[in-house]
Amino acid sequence: MQFVAALNIITMLTSALQGVFNMIGAAVPVSQIIADHVKNGTNSWTDEQRDQIVKALTDAHDTSSAQITAAGAPPSA
Amino acid sequence: MKRLYRLFLTIFCMAAFLTGCDTLGLQKPTSPEDGYRYAQSMMAGVYTTLGNAATDGSLPAADARKYHDKMEQPYKNMQLIEGAVRSSGGQIPADMQGKLTLAITVMNDVATELKKRLPPATTSALPAIKPAT
Numbered sequence: 012m013q014f015v016a017a018l019n020i021i022t023m024l025t026s027a028l029q030g031v032f033n034m035i036g037a038a039v040p041v042s043q044i045i046a047d048h049v050k051n052g053t054n055s056w057t058d059e060q061r062d063q064i065v066k067a068l069t070d071a072h073d074t075s076s077a078q079i080t081a082a083g084a085p086p087s088a
Numbered sequence: 089m090k091r092l093y094r095l096f097l098t099i100f101c102m103a104a105f106l107t108g109c110d111t112l113g114l115q116k117p118t119s120p121e122d123g124y125r126y127a128q129s130m131m132a133g134v135y136t137t138l139g140n141a142a143t144d145g146s147l148p149a150a151d152a153r154k155y156h157d158k159m160e161q162p163y164k165n166m167q168l169i170e171g172a173v174r175s176s177g178g179q180i181p182a183d184m185q186g187k188l189t190l191a192i193t194v195m196n197d198v199a200t201e202l203k204k205r206l207p208p209a210t211t212s213a214l215p216a217i218k219p220a221t
Contacts, residue, residue, distance in 0.1 A: 013092065016096055017096070020096055020099050020100055020103065023100070023103040024099065024102070024103045026103075027102075027103045056178070058174065061170070061173075061174065064128060065167075065170055067132065068128065068131055068132060068135075068163075068166065071131070071132050071135035071136060071139075072131075072135055072159075072163055074135070074139055075135040075136070075138045075139035075142075075156060076156055077139075078138075078139035078140070078142050078143050079138065079139065079142040079149055079152045079153050079156055081142075081143070082142040082143060082145070082149035082152065083149040083150075084142070084149035084150045084152060084153035085153075086153075087153065087157050
């Protein structure tokens with residue numbers, strides 16, 4: 012009985028903690044560049060930082076496409 | 089036994105409080121800038137996931153290509169939004185908010201499908217999915 016109650020509480024706590032982490036954005040495992048800038052807020056970004064983010068996203072797009080091509084699906088026409 | 093009961097009651101109250109905070113946080117309206125940051129995180133996460141899944145074979149290459157193609161419109165929208173944000177000094181112009189919502193909606197769809205199809209270890213780069221509004 013106590014074991015079941017404890018298990019339920021632990022499940023609830025885990026779920027709640029996950030929610031809190033989501034709420035504060037701590038559970039967003041993206042590339043470090045974007046993660047660092049997210050902490051600072053959009054308005055505080057410099058053009059140089061924005062360039063880094065754009066480059067990171069462009070690299071992610073191109074790398075992903077290249078990996079898919081290597082796996083056997085060429086780019087669509 | 090009584091002490092244990094109190095401990096469980098305290099833990100339960102804390103869990104209920106945290107869950108309540110989470111619910112309120114999810115209901116709180118987010119700014120377009122929050123949405124833009126989320127969209128950037130989601131875009132990086134989807135591309136990373138697609139590339140890794142195609143490489144390790146957990147997703148057929150043809151399916152990965154299908155998802156990658158589906159991401160093209162959000163990718164282009166994000167480029168347009170970035171240009172507009174720069175020229176407006178950091179804010180998302182009103183005429184770009186529809187494009188942002190559309191981009192997030194499509195990316196959320198792709199991310200949801202990937203989370204359903206792939207094992208959790210392969211989708212760890214995907215952020216928690218939030219509504220596009």
